[in-house]
Amino acid sequence: MDARLGFSTVDSAVHQPHPEPVVRLRDFTRRFGANTIIDGLDLDIAPGEFIALLGRSGSGKTTLLRTLAGLDEVRDQDVEVPDSRAVVFQDARLLPWKPVWKNVALGLKGDNGRARAEVALKEVGLGHRLDAWPLTLSGGEAQRVALARALVREPQLLLLDEPFAALDALTRYRMHDLVLSLWRKHKPAVLIVTHDVEEAIALADRVLVLDRGRIVAEERITAPRGERSSFAGRLREKLLSHLGGDDHDDGVVPFAVAAE
């Protein structure tokens, strides 16, 4: 692959597994009745890696995220996820009857909960809203509290489930910057589920496209964030073609990357 390209299609045959991935799924299959939601999925996530998972509705991305979050029990499956993990959902899911800091400190062991919550809330720029009631927060503020609640646990794996989909464009860009700066500082492995291709390209080291329970495309982005505009258009076309069409099974990529 051309290094100037800034991204490269990962060939699963030459995929070199990291020595100690934080997430390891092998031939993971999940069925509900006759429906196969996830179909023989292999996935490794390296420590500190930032992965974006793209997929249409019904592609199985929610099921995959619930499995990684430990919300669905998996039996007789080769699934390894770290114990320390945290989720930020699309809706902030704060407990309305607890003030902001108690939401952040929810379930923390030890008696310095308020102090730890305060540190985390300051990091997301909400150090002044410690005692606010969640229902008085704006959507962006609530989502930042949800981020603080996830980060205060110092997770090895941070799962973001379309966390910015409900926010306006300006707030969304601010949240992208915030997530990136927090990720650089704390270095958790991040998996962000999104249907926004731009968001995936702006944030991730690796973009996965999930369709009918299988990973149909995998792009590794090597260019630094902020310098991705040169190829973002082409990568977007490529990812969209995987997302949109039904003709991906034969491996046809309408936009030839090799033409570069």
Added chain:
Amino acid sequence: MAVLTINDTSRARRSRSASAPRPFSLSRFGGRWLSPVLLLLLWEAGSRLGLIPERTLAAPSAVLGTLLEMVISGELPSNLLVSFARVAVGLLIGVGLGLGLGLVAGLSRSGELAVDPLMQIKRTIPALALTPLFIVWFGIGETPKVALIAFGTIFPVYLNLYSGIRSVDLRLLDAAKSFGLSRWEQIWHVILPSALPSLLVGLRYALSVSILVLVVAEQINASAGLGYLINNARDFMRTDIIVVCLMVYAILGLGADWLVRTIEARALIWRPSIVEQ
């Protein structure tokens, strides 16, 4: 309940007019009190003119005089205390059982299977219909009165707590699970607080039921209490005393409602409507 709503509205109106003084107008200045006061005046005039005989209905002034008399003699306070104790003990038992059964049925499937059918059967029997049976079982002392109140107040507490627990937002529960909260922590931090508004509605029902049942239960051969006063007054055709006791029942009802409102204002402070105030 309706009386309290009127009170609240007029209070809100008064505080609003205090902040922004407006020119005097009848509709604004205690407009809501006007018709009840007019009715009282008509009633008083009717009594004075002999249109309303005293054994049909005593005049408001006579009622007020009797009230003062009964308070000073200690007759009213001592009997009120007896009635109050019946409600308190009955509620304590009824609400306690309702809470316990609601928790069992709400939090576990097997608990639901065991408890809910029985409670639904119980619901079809009006508490007051059991009066004869309770008299046979418990005699005519304090026990049947307390038992009736307890029996009548179990269900509203049970049903509202049970449905409050079952209607917990599963997305919030998922979030709590994803942060590794144990089952007990989930119940304590998520399920019970989310069931609380519903439980308070049940509690409010239970309080009004308790006073309704009290009125009837006290007709059972009571030797003290408000019902005893009313029964005695009936025998002597003292309509003034009857009206005084009716007023006390109304005040008990208002007091009960105020109690739950106070609890709600403290416990549900996170709700936007209350936060904004």
